Amino acid sequence: MTDARWVGRSYETAPFDVTEQSIRDYMAAVGDLREDDELIAPPTYAMVYGFDAYWQLWTDQEVALDVAHLVHGEQRFTFQRPVRPGDRIKTTGRLTAINSRGEMELVSFELKARDAEDRLVSDGTALFIIRKP
Amino acid sequence: MKTISTLDFDRVTPGQTLPPLTKHVTVEQIRQYAEASGDRNPIHLDETFARSAGLPGVIAHGMLTMAFANQMVTDWLGDRSLLKSLHGRFAGMVLPGDDVTCSGSVASKDDETRRLVINLLVSNQRGEKVFNKGVAEAEFPATKEQ
Numbered sequence: 001m002t003d004a005r006w007v008g009r010s011y012e013t014a015p016f017d018v019t020e021q022s023i024r025d026y027m028a029a030v031g032d033l034r035e036d037d038e039l040i041a042p043p044t045y046a047m048v049y050g051f052d053a054y055w056q057l058w059t060d061q062e063v064a065l066d067v068a069h070l071v072h073g074e075q076r077f078t079f080q081r082p083v084r085p086g087d088r089i090k091t092t093g094r095l096t097a098i099n100s101r102g103e104m105e106l107v108s109f110e111l112k113a114r115d116a117e118d119r120l121v122s123d124g125t126a127l128f129i130i131r132k133p
Numbered sequence: 134m135k136t137i138s139t140l141d142f143d144r145v146t147p148g149q150t151l152p153p154l155t156k157h158v159t160v161e162q163i164r165q166y167a168e169a170s171g172d173r174n175p176i177h178l179d180e181t182f183a184r185s186a187g188l189p190g191v192i193a194h195g196m197l198t199m200a201f202a203n204q205m206v207t208d209w210l211g212d213r214s215l216l217k218s219l220h221g222r223f224a225g226m227v228l229p230g231d232d233v234t235c236s237g238s239v240a241s242k243d244d245e246t247r248r249l250v251i252n253l254l255v256s257n258q259r260g261e262k263v264f265n266k267g268v269a270e271a272e273f274p275a276t277k278e279q
Contacts, residue, residue: 022169025168025169026169026170028165028169029162029165029166029168029169029170029197030166030169030197030200030201030204031156031162031201031204032200032203032204032207034207034208036212036213040213040214041213042200042203042204042207042213043203043207043213043216043219044196044199044200044203044219047170047172047196048169048170048171051170051171051172052171054172055171055172058174067174068176068182068185068186069186069187071176071192071195071223071226072194072195072196072223073222073223074220074221074222074223075195075196075199075219075220075221075223076218076219076220077218077219077220078217078218079216079217079218079219081214082213082214131187133187
């Protein structure tokens with residue numbers, strides 16, 4: 001069981017510079033290829049610019065989540081505005097809860113992504129499930 | 134720039150179903166998603182590691198399935214900027230070779246706020262739910278008359 005004293009720990013990504021190439025790579029990977037008049041990222045691209053916050057949590061040696069047995073259980077996003085090439089976005093993630101349900105451990109992570117003017121771009125909530133080995 | 138939606142909000146009716154979207158998931162797509170997203174967790178890439186972690190083999194990222202649900206909604210809306218929220222549970226694993234189908238229906242429509250609530254579900258070729266309790270919210274721009 002992960003030590004509950006780590007609840008409250010937060011992680012911040014370096015500024016993520018959104019490029020046309022990065023959006024197009026994501027669109028190609030998921031197969032979401034519709035062209036609009038103006039290129040904006042598919043909303044779930046939030047997982048790309050925010051990814052390093054998740055990665056920092058998963059690889060935090062002190063918190064030591066059992067990542068080999070970790071699966072994504074649930075995800076929520078709210079989108080304040082579309083994301084375009086040229087945006088510079090910083091995401092902060094906060095470990096908000098560690099609970100157990102039966103033999104599983106449930107880890108809650110809340111994220112806020114802000115642009116260069118410190119305005120909210122999106123927020124997210126992830127629930128990770130750590131299965132019993 | 135004001136975005137123009139290809140979907141006419143006034144013609145949407147509660148209960149209406151969205152055109153479904155089916156995707157065939159491959160090892161190559163999972164690798165491509167890992168590269169594009171940065172998520173190179175070995176449970177998605179390394180067959181031996183995935184099995185040692187108690188999985189049947191490499192599994193697709195949950196966020197790839199959520200991206201499919203996202204696409205079904207935004208293809209229907211005709212404008213990616215109208216999507217305001219997305220939520221759901223990863224109810225089952227998606228493995229390479231699976232065909233997953235996204236389906237959705239309009240749960241409610243608010244003429245005042247010009248918002249739609251859409252229920253979402255993604256199932257595999259055996260009819261098993263892999264993404265459930267899905268909800269998307271969309272908001273349409275105010276019309277000029279208002």
